[in-house]
Amino acid sequence: MAMKYGNVFLLRLGVRNLxxxxxxxxxxEVLHTQGVEFGSRPRNVVWDIFTDSGKDMVFTExxxxxxxxxxxxxxxxxxxxxxxxxxxx
Incomplete structure (x- = not known):
């Protein structure tokens, strides 16, 4: 896809834009300047059940x-x- 659309492009997956x-x-460069925004994930009840309120390693904030x-x-x-x-x- 990068060869067709370039190094930065918008990809729509369902209702989400990536x-x-x-x-x-x-x-x-992007991750160094915007790392916190990209590294954090929204929480909800299901999230808290599966991650013990965000205490695991993979999905922690x-x-x-x-x-x-x-x-x-x-x-x-x-x-x-x-x-x-x-x-x-």
Whole structure:
């Protein structure tokens, strides 16, 4: 799609509009300047049930809890030794 529409384009999925940024440098710039807006997700009752009120790692809101969980999760799982162990996969 990037070859046809360019590095930044609007994609409509159902009733939602999504902005797609396919250039890595541009995506980095967007996420550094607008990271909190893109990293936060709306909450509702179902959300709270499945995530224990946003306390899990994958779907937590960006903030202090996310930063603490990120440290806990990345240290044991993404060390160079572990990454090299699963490189063939």
């Amino acid at each position: 902005v797609v940024v396919s250039d890595p440098k541009l995506a980095t 960006y903030g202090d809890h996310w930063r603490r969980m990120r440290r806990i999760m990345t240290l044991p799982f993404f060390t160079n030794k572990v990454v090299q162990q699963y490189r063939g996969m």
